[in-house]
Amino acid sequence: MNTTVAEKIPFWLDPKKRAILFQIMVIAGIGLLAFYLVSNTLFNLKKQSIATGIGFLQKEASFEIGETLIPYSAASSYGRAIIVGTLNTLRVAFIGIIITVILGAIVGIARLSSNWLVSKSAAVYIEVMQDIPVLLQLFFWYAIFYESLPSPRQALNPFAGLFLCNRGVAFAAPASHPAHPYMLFSFFAGCVLVYLLRRWAKSRQDETGKSFPVFRVSVGILIAFPLVIWVGSGAPMEMDVPELKGFNFKGGMTLSPEFMALLLGLVLYTAAFVAEVVRAGIQSVSKGQREAAMSLGLRPPLVMNLVILPQALRVIIPPLTSQMLNLTKNSSLAVAIGYPDFVSVANTTINQTGQAIEGVALIMVVYLIFSLSTSTFMNWYNKKVALVER
Amino acid sequence: MEKTYPDAYMESLKPPVTSIGVIGWIRFNLFNGAFNSILTIITLLLLWKTVPPVFKWAFIDSVWFADSSACRGSDGACWSIISANFRFIIFGFFPYESQWRPLLAMTLLFGLLFYSKDRNHWKKSLGYAWIIGLIAMGMFMRGGIFGLAPVESAKWGGLPLTLLLSVFGLTAAYPLGVILALGRQSKLPALKLLCVLYIELIRGVPLISLLFMSSVIFPLLLPEGVTINNILRAQTAIILFTAAYIAEVVRGGLQGMSLGQYEAAESIGLNYYLTMRLIILPQALKIVIPPTVSILISAFKDTSLVVIISLWDLLKTSKSILSNPEWMGFSRELYIFIAILYFLGCFSMSNYSRKLEKELSTEN
Numbered sequence: 162m163n164t165t166v167a168e169k170i171p172f173w174l175d176p177k178k179r180a181i182l183f184q185i186m187v188i189a190g191i192g193l194l195a196f197y198l199v200s201n202t203l204f205n206l207k208k209q210s211i212a213t214g215i216g217f218l219q220k221e222a223s224f225e226i227g228e229t230l231i232p233y234s235a236a237s238s239y240g241r242a243i244i245v246g247t248l249n250t251l252r253v254a255f256i257g258i259i260i261t262v263i264l265g266a267i268v269g270i271a272r273l274s275s276n277w278l279v280s281k282s283a284a285v286y287i288e289v290m291q292d293i294p295v296l297l298q299l300f301f302w303y304a305i306f307y308e309s310l311p312s313p314r315q316a317l318n319p320f321a322g323l324f325l326c327n328r329g330v331a332f333a334a335p336a337s338h339p340a341h342p343y344m345l346f347s348f349f350a351g352c353v354l355v356y357l358l359r360r361w362a363k364s365r366q367d368e369t370g371k372s373f374p375v376f377r378v379s380v381g382i383l384i385a386f387p388l389v390i391w392v393g394s395g396a397p398m399e400m401d402v403p404e405l406k407g408f409n410f411k412g413g414m415t416l417s418p419e420f421m422a423l424l425l426g427l428v429l430y431t432a433a434f435v436a437e438v439v440r441a442g443i444q445s446v447s448k449g450q451r452e453a454a455m456s457l458g459l460r461p462p463l464v465m466n467l468v469i470l471p472q473a474l475r476v477i478i479p480p481l482t483s484q485m486l487n488l489t490k491n492s493s494l495a496v497a498i499g500y501p502d503f504v505s506v507a508n509t510t511i512n513q514t515g516q517a518i519e520g521v522a523l524i525m526v527v528y529l530i531f532s533l534s535t536s537t538f539m540n541w542y543n544k545k546v547a548l549v550e551r
Numbered sequence: 552m553e554k555t556y557p558d559a560y561m562e563s564l565k566p567p568v569t570s571i572g573v574i575g576w577i578r579f580n581l582f583n584g585a586f587n588s589i590l591t592i593i594t595l596l597l598l599w600k601t602v603p604p605v606f607k608w609a610f611i612d613s614v615w616f617a618d619s620s621a622c623r624g625s626d627g628a629c630w631s632i633i634s635a636n637f638r639f640i641i642f643g644f645f646p647y648e649s650q651w652r653p654l655l656a657m658t659l660l661f662g663l664l665f666y667s668k669d670r671n672h673w674k675k676s677l678g679y680a681w682i683i684g685l686i687a688m689g690m691f692m693r694g695g696i697f698g699l700a701p702v703e704s705a706k707w708g709g710l711p712l713t714l715l716l717s718v719f720g721l722t723a724a725y726p727l728g729v730i731l732a733l734g735r736q737s738k739l740p741a742l743k744l745l746c747v748l749y750i751e752l753i754r755g756v757p758l759i760s761l762l763f764m765s766s767v768i769f770p771l772l773l774p775e776g777v778t779i780n781n782i783l784r785a786q787t788a789i790i791l792f793t794a795a796y797i798a799e800v801v802r803g804g805l806q807g808m809s810l811g812q813y814e815a816a817e818s819i820g821l822n823y824y825l826t827m828r829l830i831i832l833p834q835a836l837k838i839v840i841p842p843t844v845s846i847l848i849s850a851f852k853d854t855s856l857v858v859i860i861s862l863w864d865l866l867k868t869s870k871s872i873l874s875n876p877e878w879m880g881f882s883r884e885l886y887i888f889i890a891i892l893y894f895l896g897c898f899s900m901s902n903y904s905r906k907l908e909k910e911l912s913t914e915n
Contacts, residue, residue, distance in 0.1 A: 184739050187741070187742060187745070188745075204775065276580065276583075276587045278580075278590075278595070279587075282594060292897035293890045294853070296858070296859075297855060297886060300886055304883060308883075309883070493760065494859075496759065497859050511767060517764075517767035517771065520767075521763060521768055525756045528757060
């Protein structure tokens, strides 16, 4: 009897069937909308005789790019132009993230300082920087570089080897020497050694309880290895000093005003958010933790390293990741001040080829790769520092 | 027997003069320990090096109401770039004699915002007031009825455009974001997948790529002969972008609801729609008011990006004045002015959000 009643329930009153029906309807609706938009697009593309597909990547780009990390000329392909742009984005994002984290940590700690003046200065910095759009800050710094600094002939020279002018910042760098690659190599060798040393020191401490001054020895190794090679190859002291030739500086390292303005704007803006993250992280560790560690007889540096930081990092890491991603995404504003980042190059490509759909899709895919790889790395790190519960 | 003390004992000892009052405050807050004393001295030195010159530049040597030639002769700030172009910076190309209309619309908006600050005023009637207010603002901007001369949207610019993009953007993005958040929390796999894809895709890309998309792809998507204007396209991009962020905030609120709430709603026989409308959303949305205000702040700041696709917002009107040879070279002054406008907006919102957070947390 019951079974017959169950069978008689009409399908629109059965929650399971209704759910399936509802989903089919939603997907069909979205499919119809997509079909409508795609057919419109195809019609429009055909009418405006715009090519489709990613074949344009092999064509000659025929536009110049101001700053390149790899060889590029107007005769190179669009594909190469986009790689150049991507590398420029990564360059500003990578340097920017490192400086931002350092500055943000300093400001965040300063915000918690018991010194009234320092704490209030940090608070004013955080509030002002957070409340002004980053694009406006970029314009401001670019204007400072472009309008307020003198021409290369009257370049400011605050100390030997550094020149500030409206063509950018030029500074002295060590002249290239065959020993440099070896120094770099020895530095990486030192890194591997430090890693092994840390593992050994930890296992020894676990077994015997004897501690090993890992930090001091690691710093020593990292400095000593390249230094030995440097001294061994005759201590090359020669510097490549920028010189004024014609209208601009030659030699040394030069950073363009666009790059400097972008870096400065992104760093100062994002550091304010990072400072808030750091402050919240440190404040999240309860006072009792510090007192308990002190009562165990740990010295202040050990209290910080073994008790406070591991707990604070747990709170800090996830929002810090999103700030890093924000910095990377905001670096796309470079297009407004003329730094040839990835979005700016892609935008030029779209304007020249008219292949807007492929271009925008490319922008989205590349940024998704940036975000996903950063968040994968940070998730891995987060898992490392996360609380291991029994 | 009662003990008697000499007067000297009865008199309570005052703390030494060095630990109270101004001196005490300075000692405890600025010079407690060697490290802090050094920090204080360094900070004071830095401030001494920077603040007086900036003050001199901005207030003493500055020019306030003169033409640009007077500015070129002085060492200080040229604030007259603002006083001379004030109405263009604020209103853009809006017809000069009708600029009272955007002014009235903005006053209405600020009035409504100010009235909504007090939580005792949060009633249904306030919602209707907002709807009527927004329609009235649109009417003042557009014109064409009640004898107001029509003004095409291509002439809208400056501060009203910035406010329009952020306020309408958030108003439209909010319901979309709530629907997306509900979809992400839903038990229906296809729906959930769609919402997750949308939210993660949009949050992974910068707003500027969506704005480019709106300016180059939207025209391709529409049937032949149909065009939508620039502002609406940018507005759509901002709405699609903001909705994804609101969805994540609302999801936080939904996850904060205890399972008991759902079970209780189910046990009194409410269906999904009624459960959400009467039980879950009113509570979840209330918890997430402070983060929603943060989203509003970022949306307000992000509207400045429309300058890149050539809409005449505050930044674009400023840049066009700076490209005028008469005022070339005074970007610092103008950018500082725009920065102050944005700062006032964002600072009052973030202050309000902090206050609200405090109020809401003591209540529960």
